[in-house]
Amino acid sequence: MSDRTDRVRGPLAPSTGVQRPLGIDDVEIEGGPFGRWQRINREAGIPLGLEQMERSGAVPNLRLAAGEGEGSFQGFRFQDSDLYKQLEAVAWEHGRLPGDGYRAFASETAALLARAQRPDGYLNSHYQMVKPDKIWTELEYSHEMYCAGHLIQAAVAAARAGLGEELMAVARRFADLLVQRFLVDGDDAIDGHAEVETALVELYRHTGQGSYLELARKLIDNRGRGLIAETGLGPLYAQDHLPVREADTAAGHAVRQLYLEAGVVDVAVETGDETLLACSVRRWEDLVATKTAITGGHGSRHDGEAFGERYELPPDRAYNESCAAIASIHWNWRLLLATGHGRYADLIERTLYNAFAASTSADGVRFFYVNPLQRRADLFEDAYLGRRREWFACACCPPNIMRLVASLGHYVATTDDDGLSVHQYVPGTIRAGGITLAVETDYPWDGRVRFTVRDTPGGEWTLKLRVPAWSAPGELIPDADGYAGIRRDWRTGDTFTLDLDMTPRLVLPHRKIDALRGCAAIERGPLVYCFEQIDQDGELDDLALTPDAQLRAVERDLPGIGRTVLIEADAVRLPPAPPDGLPYGTAPPESLPAPTTAVAVPYYQWDNRDGGVMRVWTPLA
Numbered sequence: 001m002s003d004r005t006d007r008v009r010g011p012l013a014p015s016t017g018v019q020r021p022l023g024i025d026d027v028e029i030e031g032g033p034f035g036r037w038q039r040i041n042r043e044a045g046i047p048l049g050l051e052q053m054e055r056s057g058a059v060p061n062l063r064l065a066a067g068e069g070e071g072s073f074q075g076f077r078f079q080d081s082d083l084y085k086q087l088e089a090v091a092w093e094h095g096r097l098p099g100d101g102y103r104a105f106a107s108e109t110a111a112l113l114a115r116a117q118r119p120d121g122y123l124n125s126h127y128q129m130v131k132p133d134k135i136w137t138e139l140e141y142s143h144e145m146y147c148a149g150h151l152i153q154a155a156v157a158a159a160r161a162g163l164g165e166e167l168m169a170v171a172r173r174f175a176d177l178l179v180q181r182f183l184v185d186g187d188d189a190i191d192g193h194a195e196v197e198t199a200l201v202e203l204y205r206h207t208g209q210g211s212y213l214e215l216a217r218k219l220i221d222n223r224g225r226g227l228i229a230e231t232g233l234g235p236l237y238a239q240d241h242l243p244v245r246e247a248d249t250a251a252g253h254a255v256r257q258l259y260l261e262a263g264v265v266d267v268a269v270e271t272g273d274e275t276l277l278a279c280s281v282r283r284w285e286d287l288v289a290t291k292t293a294i295t296g297g298h299g300s301r302h303d304g305e306a307f308g309e310r311y312e313l314p315p316d317r318a319y320n321e322s323c324a325a326i327a328s329i330h331w332n333w334r335l336l337l338a339t340g341h342g343r344y345a346d347l348i349e350r351t352l353y354n355a356f357a358a359s360t361s362a363d364g365v366r367f368f369y370v371n372p373l374q375r376r377a378d379l380f381e382d383a384y385l386g387r388r389r390e391w392f393a394c395a396c397c398p399p400n401i402m403r404l405v406a407s408l409g410h411y412v413a414t415t416d417d418d419g420l421s422v423h424q425y426v427p428g429t430i431r432a433g434g435i436t437l438a439v440e441t442d443y444p445w446d447g448r449v450r451f452t453v454r455d456t457p458g459g460e461w462t463l464k465l466r467v468p469a470w471s472a473p474g475e476l477i478p479d480a481d482g483y484a485g486i487r488r489d490w491r492t493g494d495t496f497t498l499d500l501d502m503t504p505r506l507v508l509p510h511r512k513i514d515a516l517r518g519c520a521a522i523e524r525g526p527l528v529y530c531f532e533q534i535d536q537d538g539e540l541d542d543l544a545l546t547p548d549a550q551l552r553a554v555e556r557d558l559p560g561i562g563r564t565v566l567i568e569a570d571a572v573r574l575p576p577a578p579p580d581g582l583p584y585g586t587a588p589p590e591s592l593p594a595p596t597t598a599v600a601v602p603y604y605q606w607d608n609r610d611g612g613v614m615r616v617w618t619p620l621a
């Protein structure tokens, strides 16, 4: 194990790259939305998750597999993965701030997993209990490698966060079995749900065992060669339609594609494979330009939880699974470390503050699986399109959210040989390479970020600050990567102030996005706004924004939400149009618009007050 891997107490420790990540304990987040999310994750989210590990069957299933429990298997064939993600969340939370019971939970669960694991290393409670004769025979939908991947990620987290090596021993036995069967013995099968690839590379980084990396590379090169049996959903669903190096657009199940991309970048970085990295960048550019919601969300179709076609971005039917936002952040973080390009940090910011943050209620105990950009009054699909829910039968999202929130500190700043780069602006302290930097800010409510050097190793170094693409260039001119570098012989006590432009913006969609034509949205800083019925004078769906609308930021403390900045926008109210035959005609409906004010709230704070109508995209008058 290299020195460097030892030092990075975070989810990712690549051995090369333009930027080097920090550990979760190198960055202390003290306030702001990130601080609030971490606090409620600790106080409310993780305790709820731990309770659900029993109630949902995840832990009882493993007791059955260990020959210790009564009853029958509960849940989906990938139920084990909920527990692994929950373990990972607990591990990062412990690494950030040790807590009562975390060590006991991790150690008891690792012991249970060791007892449930077969002598050959195989571990999957569903297949062991329900379909022992089908092990490894239905990989197109079995999720066996997918679950192994989440186990490996949890084990890496536990080891790096100081929760011991017990889980690592279980994970390595399983990983060694995968290597034996799918690399050494030459079985060319792959899992229908990509995930294990990125996990295997991290296990290689953590242990130095090259066969884990080799297996990850083989699994990536095997995809797109028709090795996944037909499931009725078609090869596109699992990205098996084209070899990874040949595909030029993200397609099929969004979460699968995005986890796959994380693994692709990991393998490319560790093997120095420039063409493999280039194919992922090519798909990124296409995806961002044509298939990304304004919130950073991905997946336009409920059918197959899939990306749509280029420019198919309906606000009401948008799927934007919470897990897709998380997977996108994983992918973009890998690309940022590999290339140093700020466009990836820009998209991480957009996704974190919007698609991702909206997944969780202000009190931290209710979650969205699907994150649309519009909610109509009918709500007939209220299972997933209604209000946030405490848990789900298919609960992939809540523990995934918890593991990312617990490890948010990892995504704030990086180092290189030249100094320190700050990618996300949060109040707190950053420590790296002998530098201690205090950050004071009220971001994202305010655009001023003040940095104070508390400690420095001496000599010149560069403080690199991301200048978000949405901010009008001020005194600081960013370089081609989107960063402004301040190189100095920094002394303890030196300060620097960054001022980002927080003027609210009226944003228009690309003309090819048919579903949004004639509409506009509002952004301020990194936040996308939406209109909720509760804040409007009159029916929300009768409002239209004026094209030259004046936008005014107003600070508020709202019940159910807490602190926020609302945007008041000049608008007009159209008279109600009662149904009268078909909703079409040869002349535009007569209307006498009356001036009014529409009030917008940050999208991530929606659905915390009532279950009313919401829209991000609003017609222009």
Ligand SMILES: [Zn+2]
Binding pocket: 321, 322, 323, 324, 369, 395, 396, 397, 400
């Ligand atoms: Zn999910």
